[in-house]
Amino acid sequence: MPAWTWTYEGYDPAEETLRESICTLGNGVFATRGAASETPAGEVHYPGTYAAGVYNRLTSRVGQGPGAREVENEDMVNLPDWLPLRYRMRPAGAPPGDWLTPDGPELRGHRQTLDMRHGTLTRETVYEDGAGRRLTVRHLRFVHMGDPHLALQRTEFTPEGWSGTLEVRSGIDGDVRNAGVPRYRDLAGHHLRDWRTGTAAEDTVTLTCRTNASGIHLALAARTRAGTHVPGTPVEGNGGSNGGGRNGNRRTRAVASPVPAEAVRTVTGERQVFQELSLPVRAGVTVFVDKTVALSTAREQAAEQDREVAQLAAEAADFGVLLAAHRRAWEGLWQRTPLEVRGRAGRILRLHRFHLLGTLSPHTAALDAGVPARGLHGEAYRGHVFWDELFVLPYLNLHFPEVSKALLGYRYRRLPAACRAAREKGLDGAMFPWQSGSEGREETQEMHLNPRSGRWLPDHSRLQHHVGSAVAYNIWRYWQSTGDRDFLVTQGAEMLWGIARFWSSLARFDPGLGRYRIRGVVGPDEYHDGYPDAPLPGLDDNAYTNATAAWVLARARETYALLPARERQLLCERLDLTEAERARWEEVSRLLHLPHHEGVISQFSGYERLAPLDWEGLRARYGDIRRLDRILEAEGDSPNRYQASKQADVLMLGYLFPPTELAALFTQLGYELDEARWHRTVDYYLARTSHGSTLSAVVHAWILARARRAEAWRYCEEALAGDVADLQGGTTGEGIHLGAMGGTLDLVQRGLPGLEVRDGALWLAPAPLPQLSKFAIGFRLAEYGEVKLRLRRNRVQVALSAASPRPLRVRVGRREMLVEPGTAPWVEVNGR
Numbered sequence: 001m002p003a004w005t006w007t008y009e010g011y012d013p014a015e016e017t018l019r020e021s022i023c024t025l026g027n028g029v030f031a032t033r034g035a036a037s038e039t040p041a042g043e044v045h046y047p048g049t050y051a052a053g054v055y056n057r058l059t060s061r062v063g064q065g066p067g068a069r070e071v072e073n074e075d076m077v078n079l080p081d082w083l084p085l086r087y088r089m090r091p092a093g094a095p096p097g098d099w100l101t102p103d104g105p106e107l108r109g110h111r112q113t114l115d116m117r118h119g120t121l122t123r124e125t126v127y128e129d130g131a132g133r134r135l136t137v138r139h140l141r142f143v144h145m146g147d148p149h150l151a152l153q154r155t156e157f158t159p160e161g162w163s164g165t166l167e168v169r170s171g172i173d174g175d176v177r178n179a180g181v182p183r184y185r186d187l188a189g190h191h192l193r194d195w196r197t198g199t200a201a202e203d204t205v206t207l208t209c210r211t212n213a214s215g216i217h218l219a220l221a222a223r224t225r226a227g228t229h230v231p232g233t234p235v236e237g238n239g240g241s242n243g244g245g246r247n248g249n250r251r252t253r254a255v256a257s258p259v260p261a262e263a264v265r266t267v268t269g270e271r272q273v274f275q276e277l278s279l280p281v282r283a284g285v286t287v288f289v290d291k292t293v294a295l296s297t298a299r300e301q302a303a304e305q306d307r308e309v310a311q312l313a314a315e316a317a318d319f320g321v322l323l324a325a326h327r328r329a330w331e332g333l334w335q336r337t338p339l340e341v342r343g344r345a346g347r348i349l350r351l352h353r354f355h356l357l358g359t360l361s362p363h364t365a366a367l368d369a370g371v372p373a374r375g376l377h378g379e380a381y382r383g384h385v386f387w388d389e390l391f392v393l394p395y396l397n398l399h400f401p402e403v404s405k406a407l408l409g410y411r412y413r414r415l416p417a418a419c420r421a422a423r424e425k426g427l428d429g430a431m432f433p434w435q436s437g438s439e440g441r442e443e444t445q446e447m448h449l450n451p452r453s454g455r456w457l458p459d460h461s462r463l464q465h466h467v468g469s470a471v472a473y474n475i476w477r478y479w480q481s482t483g484d485r486d487f488l489v490t491q492g493a494e495m496l497w498g499i500a501r502f503w504s505s506l507a508r509f510d511p512g513l514g515r516y517r518i519r520g521v522v523g524p525d526e527y528h529d530g531y532p533d534a535p536l537p538g539l540d541d542n543a544y545t546n547a548t549a550a551w552v553l554a555r556a557r558e559t560y561a562l563l564p565a566r567e568r569q570l571l572c573e574r575l576d577l578t579e580a581e582r583a584r585w586e587e588v589s590r591l592l593h594l595p596h597h598e599g600v601i602s603q604f605s606g607y608e609r610l611a612p613l614d615w616e617g618l619r620a621r622y623g624d625i626r627r628l629d630r631i632l633e634a635e636g637d638s639p640n641r642y643q644a645s646k647q648a649d650v651l652m653l654g655y656l657f658p659p660t661e662l663a664a665l666f667t668q669l670g671y672e673l674d675e676a677r678w679h680r681t682v683d684y685y686l687a688r689t690s691h692g693s694t695l696s697a698v699v700h701a702w703i704l705a706r707a708r709r710a711e712a713w714r715y716c717e718e719a720l721a722g723d724v725a726d727l728q729g730g731t732t733g734e735g736i737h738l739g740a741m742g743g744t745l746d747l748v749q750r751g752l753p754g755l756e757v758r759d760g761a762l763w764l765a766p767a768p769l770p771q772l773s774k775f776a777i778g779f780r781l782a783e784y785g786e787v788k789l790r791l792r793r794n795r796v797q798v799a800l801s802a803a804s805p806r807p808l809r810v811r812v813g814r815r816e817m818l819v820e821p822g823t824a825p826w827v828e829v830n831g832r
């Protein structure tokens with residue numbers, strides 16, 4: 001396959017939801033799954049459109065009998081479907097055939113291609129009826145990256161062996177619900193109300209409605225026009241890949257016009273609005289239908305918004321003009337994220353970049369939205385925001401710092417909710433929710449369904465308070481990468497102090513141990529949410545939680561020192577931060593307990609007492625045992641009883657902190673972490689992890705690369721294949737895994753080059769994998785501009801843009817040098 005395209009040959013209903021996720025098109029404001037336009041949602045197809053930050057809350061009843069209870073869930077709302085475009089052949093003198101879909105008996109050929117460079121999705125389908133009459137359909141779709149309220153599709157029809165009429169239905173379907181995740185289907189899923197349908201112009205229909213609890217107003221308008229053009233000219237119209245854009249004649253031919261009024265019938269239903277067009281067609285002559293859609297969401301100003309959206313669609317420029325602008329916008333994004341990796345890995349990384357930017361683009365900077373764990377690509381995890389931003393923001397910091405800042409702003413605006421949550425638990429500071437949605441309150445479900453056993457089970461994952469450390473970590477890395485002091489000393493400091501305060505209030509001194517302990521929490525490994533047979537959930541002394549808490553407390557103190565005197569005083573007064581409290585931060589940051597056993601860091605106190613798991617036996621019985629939790633629960637057992645982790649937990653520390661920083665953190669806590677202990681710890685947990693989260697492979701690839709281990713590439717491959725091969729078994733169809741996508745990009749950007757930006761210098765400690773030792777990345781450093789790194793097995797080249805105002809200090813291993821603007825020196829990597 002060419003480097004910039006992703007193609008699926010043939011039609012496979014069983015794969016359709018996966019392909020829809022992989023072929024989702026987005027612009028950071030909204031995204032639409034790559035579903036066929038010919039069919040509504042059903043068992044095979046799921047046309048979903050989601051807008052960043054648009055949530056709605058519903059109550060459902062779960063369970064049966066006396067155990068039944070009401071649960072509330074906030075979901076990212078599936079918006080009215082703008083895709084519908086149905087068609088059928090009516091040969092002269094014959095009755096109309098069936099509406100054609102890829103699921104019908106007329107299908108003869110199907111191919112779909114995601115063009116990542118240009119942000120378009122093409123479907124080519126060939127149909128043939130019982131009498132040998134053929135119709136070739138070529139469909140091109142894009143969600144405009146330049147104008148974040150527009151989406152378009154051009155559908156080109158070429159009849160063969162018949163002439164007559166092509167009947168087309170194009171419109172907007174507001175009769176949709178959230179039903180994209182089979183596990184949630186018994187829960188309430190109808191989020192819309194107050195539909196209004198109408199027309200804004202002869203060729204433009206409108207649909208407005210609102211979400212039934214959050215009251216968000218949704219407005220859509222769709223203009224449908226048609227045209228004829230000569231076979232051989234590009235379907236894209238002007239601006240097409242084969243040069244149509246420079247050809248004035250082609251431009252004229254590819255421009256759609258309103259269909260004459262007598263050939264259009266507008267059908268306005270209560271929740272749907274369609275236009276039915278009758279287009280005369282001749283064998284061998286191609287006609288096309290352009291659908292231009294405008295979409296907007298708003299909390300207020302509904303009437304004005306409706307007018308604007310209708311106008312946007314009705315008066316939009318022609319398809320070709322908009323496509324050319326869209327392509328330019330994507331081109332600009334690719335230029336800001338240079339990455340040269342060869343082969344299959346390079347193609348997948350391109351796909352990951354494509355989906356990251358479709359979810360979080362520069363347009364996102366203007367929104368109040370977080371990092372949805374499954375992108376804007378599906379309904380798994382209800383569009384919620386977890387700690388996954390930890391895997392995404394460090395990548396964005398070096399390309400789109402304004403987007404990182406906005407995503408941190410999403411957290412900042414929810415700081416009061418986090419403080420409220422802490423207060424309600426009798427704690428101080430800010431307790432960020434494990435799953436966050438519109439308001440910043442805890443959105444984690446209280447019960448979850450094990451589809452294997454059919455049982456609803458209590459969900460304790462909300463005890464993952466380590467999410468607060470992830471927020472703090474991102475604040476700090478953002479500040480290091482960008483030098484945005486204004487942010488650090490205002491919103492950054494307030495959040496860091498809130499999180500530090502929370503950790504300090506949760507930690508309790510244990511005189512017996514002579515250390516502080518944090519008890520009753522859950523670490524990143526969700527398979528352990530309590531001790532076997534314990535009456536209450538939660539674990540004690542989770543090493544990841546404690547080490548990151550200690551790190552946050554130290555950064556909070558460091559921030560205090562960085563604040564200008566006046567700001568410091570004002571903030572201390574406002575937050576009532578006393579010297580005594582800062583002294584406690586210091587003490588806790590040095591004395592948090594990190595349990596150890598058998599010469600390794602313990603995931604939590606008592607991990608060593610858990611039973612060993614029969615990995616081989618389970619593998620022999622079940623094959624894929626990534627979702628060990630579901631398997632064991634269905635057997636009436638629990639992962640809490642075993643030394644078996646879902647994903648990296650202790651080892652996450654090696655992902656977050658470069659070796660020297662991690663060793664210093666242990667020293668701060670009064671422990672020693674030498675290379676031997678770390679390697680033993682890596683081995684220990686590697687043998688006890690099932691990788692039931694896509695994040696696990698990313699973290700293991702990262703740390704094993706640094707531990708110079710042969711297995712690193714295996715995890716790297718697994719991390720890359722996570723979504724394209726749907727390794728977690730059916731989950732990608734419910735949305736891509738954005739954390740893992742961001743994490744693989746960051747693995748190449750920071751992980752393998754060992755890249756850090758700190759103390760006014762660029763630090764490099766390359767750990768190339770034999771299979772991935774030759775690649776290049778580019779990024780922007782505040783105050784220096786463009787930097788490009790080229791890695792080879794034993795060397796690294798650092799190129800600084802000629803436009804840079806000053807030389808860049810670079811440290812590679814123990815060597816330090818100044819790279820002058822416009823130069824690109826190579827440096828040997830020590831010892832390799």
Ligand code: BGC
Pocket residue numbers: 373374381386387388524526646647692693694695739
């Ligand atoms: C992982 C979490 C992650 C969540 C959302 C879960 O399966 O265990 O670490 O935050 O998915 O991606």
